[in-house]
Amino acid sequence: YHYSVYSTPSESLTDRFCRMDKEKFGSVADITDKDYYTNSFHYDVRKNPTPFKKLEFEKDYPVYANGGFIHYCEYPVLQQNPKALEAVWDFAYDRIGYLGTNVPIDHCYACGFEGDFAATERGFKCPQCGNDDPKTCDVVKRTCG
Ligand SMILES: [Zn+2]
Structure with a gap:
């Protein structure tokens, strides 16, 4: 048998699998009670690690995930x-094989603001001018590469 393990980000499964397990096993402290699973070999986000601590923790796992x-x-x-950002990239260069960098790159076409839009009940809003018209807001909350 030939197989490989793929350490997928698979964000939608972290929610779905936790929901399914919660239905089957109930609320389990620190497992299903938080309503999501930590995906792949990633550091627990509840601990709010620095990028350096996160990468140092995760660096030994890719050898077990030769599928990606x-x-x-x-x-x-x-x-x-x-x-x-450059300090994190320098730190990561000799430790890991592939690093995604996620930064807010939202853009408001009404006032020219670039940065992080505010999340509201009605959607995203420009923190500079209050614009929340999707036709003039470009909101990207995740970019890898
Ligand atoms: Zn604006």
Whole structure:
């Protein structure tokens, strides 16, 4: 038999599998009670690690996932501090094989704002001018590469 393990990000399954297990096993502390599973070999997001701690923890797992894997870190707006991002990339370069970098890159075509839109009950809103018209808002909450 030939097989490989793929460490998929698979965000929709982290919700679905947890929901299915909760139906079958009930609410289990630190397992199903948080309503999602941590996907792949990723560090538990509830612990809010630094990118360095996260990558150091995850670096030994890809050898078991020869079907594919990704490391990624999510950041706030870093336009004022690109050196911080560069420090993480330098740290990761000799430790891991593939790193995704997620930063907010929302754009408001009404006022020109670029950065992180605010999430509201009605959708996303430009923090600078209040624009929430989807026709003039470009909101991307996840970019890998
Ligand atoms: Zn705006």
